[in-house]
Amino acid sequence: MRQLIGSVLLLAAVGLAPAELAAQRRPAARSAASRADRPSFGLQLNWSSDVDFGIGGRGVFPLQSLFPKTPLDGIVSFDYFFPSAPSGVSAHYWEINGNVAYRFRVPARSSLAPYGGGGLNIAHASASAGTISTSATKAGLNLLGGTTFKLKGSHLTPFAEARGEIGGGKTFILTGGVRF
Numbered sequence: 001m002r003q004l005i006g007s008v009l010l011l012a013a014v015g016l017a018p019a020e021l022a023a024q025r026r027p028a029a030r031s032a033a034s035r036a037d038r039p040s041f042g043l044q045l046n047w048s049s050d051v052d053f054g055i056g057g058r059g060v061f062p063l064q065s066l067f068p069k070t071p072l073d074g075i076v077s078f079d080y081f082f083p084s085a086p087s088g089v090s091a092h093y094w095e096i097n098g099n100v101a102y103r104f105r106v107p108a109r110s111s112l113a114p115y116g117g118g119g120l121n122i123a124h125a126s127a128s129a130g131t132i133s134t135s136a137t138k139a140g141l142n143l144l145g146g147t148t149f150k151l152k153g154s155h156l157t158p159f160a161e162a163r164g165e166i167g168g169g170k171t172f173i174l175t176g177g178v179r180f
Helices: 002-024
Strands: 040-048 052-062 072-082 090-103 112-129 132-149 157-167 172-179
Touching: 040 072, 040 157, 052 172, 072 112, 090 132, 112 157
Parallel strands: none
Antiparallel strands: 040 052, 040 172, 052 072, 072 090, 090 112, 112 132, 132 157, 157 172
């Protein structure tokens, strides 16, 4: 009986030892995150088919933690436009955009990184002339496409984008800028 108990204990120890040793191993070191895997922020200039020129800012947030095998980015932006208006009329127009963009896979040696996607838009317009004023805020949808450009030896990422809006602003916007 002692031999049987001793044999079972020996087999259990031999069988459990690899599992115990594996649990004590250190996890592999993580490689440094690439530029595409880190949030970035940028400044941009806009041209609109309806409200002339504008300036703005954006944040780009990789969505790798939510979709590990899909190269998606969340892009939020705010744009303030300077619409032309007749003399004596004060006009203001701004937008907030929240989009999801798919980064297309291209060869590593390519200096372009195209993307496409869509999202939501909130547009606000107001005008006043003397004591009369009016304003409107509308929600709509965006459809966008663009590309980033790689600059060797630089932490800056220039980009160019075209965005069409349905509802909300109902305009076509060309945007260019730099992310850092």
